[in-house]
Amino acid sequence: MTDQAEERRLRVFLVDDHAMFRAGVRAELGVHVDVVGEASSVTEAVSRIAALEPDVVLLDVHMPEGGGRAVLDAMRRTHPQVRFLALSVSDAAEDVIGLIRAGARGYVTKTISPDELAAAIRRVAEGDAVFSPRLAGFVLDAFAARPDAPVADPELDQLTNREREVLRLLARGYAYKEIAKELFISIKTVETHVSNVLRKLQMSNRYELSRWAADRRLV
Amino acid sequence: MVAGVASGIARHLGIPPVRVRIAFVVLLPLSGLGLLLYAAFWAVLPLQVRTAAAPPRRNFMHLLPFIAIGLGLLLVQTLAFGFGALGVTGLAGWLVAIIAVGAGIIWHESDPERRRQWSETLPRVPWLGAVVDESDRRAFLLRFIGGGVLVSVGIIGVVAVYSPAENFGAVINGIIFALVGLAGVAVVAGPVLWRTYNQLRTEREGRIREMERAELAAMVHDQVLHTLALIQRNAADVKAVQRLARGQERSLRNWLYKPIASPTERFAAALEQAAAEVEDTYAITVETVVVGDRETDERVGALVAAAREALVNAARHAKVQTVSLYAEVEPDQLSVFVRDRGAGFDPSTVEDHRHGVRGSIIGRMQRHGGRAKIISEPGDGTEVRLFLPTSRESVSTGKDGS
Numbered sequence: 001m002t003d004q005a006e007e008r009r010l011r012v013f014l015v016d017d018h019a020m021f022r023a024g025v026r027a028e029l030g031v032h033v034d035v036v037g038e039a040s041s042v043t044e045a046v047s048r049i050a051a052l053e054p055d056v057v058l059l060d061v062h063m064p065e066g067g068g069r070a071v072l073d074a075m076r077r078t079h080p081q082v083r084f085l086a087l088s089v090s091d092a093a094e095d096v097i098g099l100i101r102a103g104a105r106g107y108v109t110k111t112i113s114p115d116e117l118a119a120a121i122r123r124v125a126e127g128d129a130v131f132s133p134r135l136a137g138f139v140l141d142a143f144a145a146r147p148d149a150p151v152a153d154p155e156l157d158q159l160t161n162r163e164r165e166v167l168r169l170l171a172r173g174y175a176y177k178e179i180a181k182e183l184f185i186s187i188k189t190v191e192t193h194v195s196n197v198l199r200k201l202q203m204s205n206r207y208e209l210s211r212w213a214a215d216r217r218l219v
Numbered sequence: 220m221v222a223g224v225a226s227g228i229a230r231h232l233g234i235p236p237v238r239v240r241i242a243f244v245v246l247l248p249l250s251g252l253g254l255l256l257y258a259a260f261w262a263v264l265p266l267q268v269r270t271a272a273a274p275p276r277r278n279f280m281h282l283l284p285f286i287a288i289g290l291g292l293l294l295v296q297t298l299a300f301g302f303g304a305l306g307v308t309g310l311a312g313w314l315v316a317i318i319a320v321g322a323g324i325i326w327h328e329s330d331p332e333r334r335r336q337w338s339e340t341l342p343r344v345p346w347l348g349a350v351v352d353e354s355d356r357r358a359f360l361l362r363f364i365g366g367g368v369l370v371s372v373g374i375i376g377v378v379a380v381y382s383p384a385e386n387f388g389a390v391i392n393g394i395i396f397a398l399v400g401l402a403g404v405a406v407v408a409g410p411v412l413w414r415t416y417n418q419l420r421t422e423r424e425g426r427i428r429e430m431e432r433a434e435l436a437a438m439v440h441d442q443v444l445h446t447l448a449l450i451q452r453n454a455a456d457v458k459a460v461q462r463l464a465r466g467q468e469r470s471l472r473n474w475l476y477k478p479i480a481s482p483t484e485r486f487a488a489a490l491e492q493a494a495a496e497v498e499d500t501y502a503i504t505v506e507t508v509v510v511g512d513r514e515t516d517e518r519v520g521a522l523v524a525a526a527r528e529a530l531v532n533a534a535r536h537a538k539v540q541t542v543s544l545y546a547e548v549e550p551d552q553l554s555v556f557v558r559d560r561g562a563g564f565d566p567s568t569v570e571d572h573r574h575g576v577r578g579s580i581i582g583r584m585q586r587h588g589g590r591a592k593i594i595s596e597p598g599d600g601t602e603v604r605l606f607l608p609t610s611r612e613s614v615s616t617g618k619d620g621s
Contacts, residue, residue, distance in 0.1 A: 092475070111504070133543060137508035140547070144511065171508045172556045172602075173543025 010125050013054035014038040015045040015071060016087070017063045021110070025058065025117075032118035042066055046074045049082060055125045059104065061088035061095050072102040085124045087112075093138050097209060100201050106130025128191045129198035136170035139201060142209055156204040159197065166193045442470055462502040469495055480512075486519055486553070487512040490546055493527040497542075501534035504541045511548030513609075521587040522553055522607045528579040529557035529603035537561020537601060553607045560600040566593055580605070 010033040016022050017040050026035045037052050039045035042065040049057055049071070057075075059068040066073075068086055075082060086099040086107045096107050105124045108117065109132055120130040131139070143159045159167070162183075169179045176194075180187045201209070446467040453459040480488040487509040494505040515523070526544065533542045539561040546555045576593065580603060584591040589607035 133506050133508050133545070137510050137545070140510045168545070168547065171510070172545040173506060173558045173560075 009034045010056060010121060011036045011052070011054040012121060013045075013049055013052060013057045015040075015049075015057060015063070015068065016060040017041065018060075021060075028114035029118060029121075032114075033121060042070045042074075045071045049075055050079065053079065054082060056121050057082055057084045058087050058121070059084050059099075061086055061090055061099055068099055068104070069102050072099070072104060076103045083124045083127070085120060085130060087117075093141075096135050096138055097142070097201070100135075100198065101209070103202070105198065107135050108132050109134070123191070127195070129194045131167070131170050131194060131197075133171045133173055136167045139197060140164065140167050140171065142206060143200070143204075153204070156200050157206050159200065163193050163197050166190055167197060170194070438474060442467060458502045462499060465502070465504060466495075466499055469498070484514060485512055486515050486523070486548065487546070489515055489520070489523045490526060490544065490555070493523055494530060494544055497527065497530040497534055501531070503534045503539070505530060505544050506541060507544045509546045509548075513548050513553075518587045518589075518607060519553065521583050522555060522589060522605060525580045525583045525591065525605055526555045526557060526603075528576075528583075529555075529605070532576065532580075532603075533557060533559040533561065533601065536564070552609055555605040556602060557605075558600065558602040563595045563597045563599050563601050565597055566595055 012029065012033045012035050014022050014025055014035060015038070016025075019040065022038050022040070026038070029035055033056075036054050037048050039048050042063060045057075057071075059071060061068045068084075068088075072084060075084075084104040086096075086104040087110055088095060088099075088107070089110045090096075099107060105127075106120060106129050108120050108130060112120070112132075123130050139159075143157075143164075165183060166179055169182060174182065176187050176190045179190045183190075446463050450460050450463050453463065482489040482492040490509055491507055494507045497503070498505050513519070526546070530542060530544060533539075537559040539559050541559075543558045544555070545558075546553065580593070581591045584605055584607070587607065589605065591606075592604040593601065594604070595601035
């Protein structure tokens with residue numbers, strides 16, 4: 001993965017209302033990627049992201065004026081090539097699910113190590129998804145096979161057994177490489193599975209998902 | 220012109236004041252209707268219109284009373300002209316004007332905004348403010364009663380003027396006027412009652428907010444400030460600071476996001492508590508993910524104890540900051556995975572020096588009909604996998620097997 005980074009340094013934009021956190025991330029990521037800009041508010045973020053067109057935006061979930069969700073809503077239609085990775089101290093299900101459904105391609109907590117964060121940014125930039133162990137757990141919970149829950153669209157509302165296995169290993173703290181080894185599949189296949197889960201998470205109308213979204217008035 | 224009534228109305232209606240003044244002058248010959256209207260509007264038109272920052276929602280309320288009273292006056296005039304008795308008409312008109320003035324006094328004096336303004340103009344001398352407030356309240360009461368008396372006199376007068384006439388229609392007219400007067404009072408009193416109701420509601424909401432704030436303040440004081448003080452005192456000890464911060468983080472998280480579940484009753488809560496204890500004791504981070512939940516019993520308790528032992532082993536021997544704990548409630552079994560990326564060990568040598576693994580994890584799981592598997596390689600981390608069957612058949616076979 002490091003030689004990929006050498007080929008072309010990714011352009012990353014930070015959105016967080018805590019200046020200290022931005023400074024910390026900028027310092028940690030400086031060796032891996034180009035931090036091309038930062039913003040501390042929703043309006044500032046929207047205008048500067050539109051001007052700079054970075055590869056990946058690291059997006060804080062909780063900010064004044066609507067938080068990361070507001071930035072996503074403003075940018076997603078006009079700048080579909082910009083990828084968003086949500087970054088938050090919160091592990092609450094409704095925050096995680098809400099941001100993903102608004103269009104973020106991944107979610108990591110702020111306690112993530114710099115190397116892992118750089119790897120997550122690279123993965124998101126390549127169009128794949130990034131799930132923290134906890135997000136994987138939420139998804140397993142939300143898509144749990146419940147006999148009483150009606151399934152409107154099996155393609156979107158259910159996970160395949162393989163996807164379930166991949167998510168379980170993610171929740172157990174396995175890296176993609178380790179998952180590939182454990183399941184005797186390629187890393188690319190693992191990435192495909194996770195991306196498919198992300199798509200289901202964004203498109204499915206399962207009750208649990210809409211409930212979480214409704215808790216945050218995201219419907 | 221005199222009291223700024225015309226310009227006030229003009230501002231409300233959004234037309235040039237000259238037109239309003241011309242309307243007053245035109246209405247003047249009609250047995251003094253213009254003058255009556257002017258007096259009535261002077262009484263009713265709020266003084267606040269002149270202050271720049273009048274709350275916008277009140278404009279609507281302002282408009283209502285004087286439209287109603289103006290209509291009432293016009294009604295009096297037209298009906299009275301129909302009977303041709305000019306003297307009676309004039310008298311009735313003036314009586315209605317008295318009603319309007321009385322109502323206007325009530326309207327003016329019951330305006331809470333003005334009273335608040337008065338007390339706010341004396342911030343340096345609160346005792347004077349209190350005196351003003353007190354006397355103001357008394358004056359307010361007096362004027363309210365006075366206004367009420369005026370209104371009553373006016374209504375009674377109107378009825379008295381008309382009732383002696385033998386004409387039955389006149390009596391009905393009298394009643395109509397009385398109703399008009401009452402309607403005027405209702406229009407005037409309605410907003411006051413509504414405001415009072417709103418004030419009470421706002422006050423109650425404020426009290427609830429205050430209670431919530433007090434609860435939050437107590438939590439912040441007892442926990443967060445305490446932890447911050449401890450962190451400052453232990454600034455040199457990285458491990459202690461980490462432990463304190465992590466413990467505080469967990470407790471805030473629980474406070475913010477989690478419904479309170481008892482660790483003695485629920486599987487997920489029990490696991491989370493075990494993880495928290497290990498975090499506190501060994502100053503590491505346990506990434507806990509639990510999918511699904513169920514009640515605990517003795518066997519589930521044993522599973523939690525085995526998981527705790529695995530966490531303790533990871534904390535003590537793996538030499539890493541983070542351990543992953545994943546548990547899932549499946550239809551027919553509970554599974555728990557404890558994984559670290561630490562030092563690892565050779566499982567073939569475990570029997571020699573680690574009795575904890577054998578007794579507390581493998582042995583405990585087997586005694587309760589479950590199984591444990593430990594996967595480790597030196598330098599490649601360790602994973603402890605625990606499985607506990609929960610459906611009846613698998614439980615009995617598990618027990619037979621042990």
